[in-house]
Amino acid sequence: MPRIVPPTSEHIAQAAAILRAGGVVVLPTETVYGLGADTFNLQAVEKVYELKGRPADNPLIAHVAGVDAARTLVRHWDDRCERLAHNFWPGPLTLVLPKADSVPDESTAGYATVAVRCPAHPVAMQLLRAFGGPISAPSANRSGHVSPTTAQHVANDFPDEHDLLILDGGPCEVGIESTVLDLSSAKPRILRPGGVNAEQLQGILGVPGVEEPAMSGPSASPGTSSLHYAPRTPAELVDHFELRQRLGQEADGPYAVICFSPAFVKPPNQPIGMPRRADQYARRMYDALRQADGMGCARILIELPPNDNGLWLAVHDRLKRATGKNSF
Numbered sequence: 366m367p368r369i370v371p372p373t374s375e376h377i378a379q380a381a382a383i384l385r386a387g388g389v390v391v392l393p394t395e396t397v398y399g400l401g402a403d404t405f406n407l408q409a410v411e412k413v414y415e416l417k418g419r420p421a422d423n424p425l426i427a428h429v430a431g432v433d434a435a436r437t438l439v440r441h442w443d444d445r446c447e448r449l450a451h452n453f454w455p456g457p458l459t460l461v462l463p464k465a466d467s468v469p470d471e472s473t474a475g476y477a478t479v480a481v482r483c484p485a486h487p488v489a490m491q492l493l494r495a496f497g498g499p500i501s502a503p504s505a506n507r508s509g510h511v512s513p514t515t516a517q518h519v520a521n522d523f524p525d526e527h528d529l530l531i532l533d534g535g536p537c538e539v540g541i542e543s544t545v546l547d548l549s550s551a552k553p554r555i556l557r558p559g560g561v562n563a564e565q566l567q568g569i570l571g572v573p574g575v576e577e578p579a580m581s582g583p584s585a586s587p588g589t590s591s592l593h594y595a596p597r598t599p600a601e602l603v604d605h606f607e608l609r610q611r612l613g614q615e616a617d618g619p620y621a622v623i624c625f626s627p628a629f630v631k632p633p634n635q636p637i638g639m640p641r642r643a644d645q646y647a648r649r650m651y652d653a654l655r656q657a658d659g660m661g662c663a664r665i666l667i668e669l670p671p672n673d674n675g676l677w678l679a680v681h682d683r684l685k686r687a688t689g690k691n692s693f
């Protein structure tokens with residue numbers, strides 16, 4: 366198993382030294398845990414792809430300590446970036462911008478753009494400062510699997526990586542990945558819904574507004590294909606009525622049931638009760654998927670949250686991908 370350590374100043378210094386030596390470390394962020402490497406070290410970035418089993422055409426997010434560091438990675442930092450960073454950084458917003466020539470193609474999978482984000486987690490910030498440069502980090506899960514929101518989730522995904530250092534920053538506060546906003550053309554476009562929603566972005570950017578993700582069809586963000594964020598047990602997303610019906614029939618159970626009213630779920634089915642508030646649901650979601658996956662049931666049934674505005678949109682997006690549907 367990897368080494369899970371508390372984020373003492375010694376361990377943060379050790380993690381920074383690993384990054385400087387071209388190694389990979391796991392850092393907590395407020396969204397999900399990340400598998401980090403020096404953005405400018407090609408071999409280190411290569412290791413991240415290898416460890417995750419990540420397709421080579423899926424670019425990484427460069428994490429920075431603030432606006433000054435972000436500016437050095439992009440071609441042009443305009444007024445929109447300034448306002449967005451001022452309002453949402455540190456926080457769950459990733460900006461996609463034309464990259465500076467100094468950013469290696471390897472860390473952007475050959476894209477002419479780079480994704481930058483300043484994370485709102487004290488341990489991530491301490492590590493960024495101790496290291497003194499940008500850290501490229503995808504979510505610290507095996508490619509296609511459920512994103513990790515605790516140090517233990519990461520360890521479970523990489524049981525054979527005995528040298529992998531995991532800084533334990535506790536359970537992630539937001540629990541769902543950052544919003545990826547493409548600012549590389551005139552009209553801002555959300556490539557992946559996340560912790561900051563379209564209304565919040567509109568409020569800062571004003572007219573002509575923000576384009577929301579397509580309701581169906583291929584996404585412009587290469588890492589958002591269907592069957593991303595997926596548990597290993599077959600999972601289905603059903604509305605409340607279908608859930609009651611399925612529980613009555615039990616044709617292909619037993620089921621692990623992620624739902625709002627666990628009292629309806631009777632043995633041999635196993636319930637996981639979820640909060641009705643979007644922020645609390647998001648924080649709990651990936652752990653619930655992993656827990657359901659470990660129950661030894663034939664199927665996972667997930668009750669579709671009735672609401673799809675604000676943060677619920679991001680929740681719906683991940684649940685649909687976890688169940689293999691990439692259209693809304």
Ligand code: TXA
Pocket residue numbers: 394396397398399400423424425426457459461473476478479480482484502503504505541542543544545556557585586587588589
């Ligand atoms: O909250 C998060 O964003 C977490 C934490 C660790 O920061 N990171 C994360 O990374 O979710 P990852 O690699 O699992 O997802 C990054 C997403 C992918 O969908 C990727 O395709 C997209 O951002 N992305 C990265 N660079 C891009 C670029 N230059 N153009 C378009 N999409 C990009």
Ligand code: MG
Pocket residue numbers: 503504512588
């Ligand atoms: Mg990911």
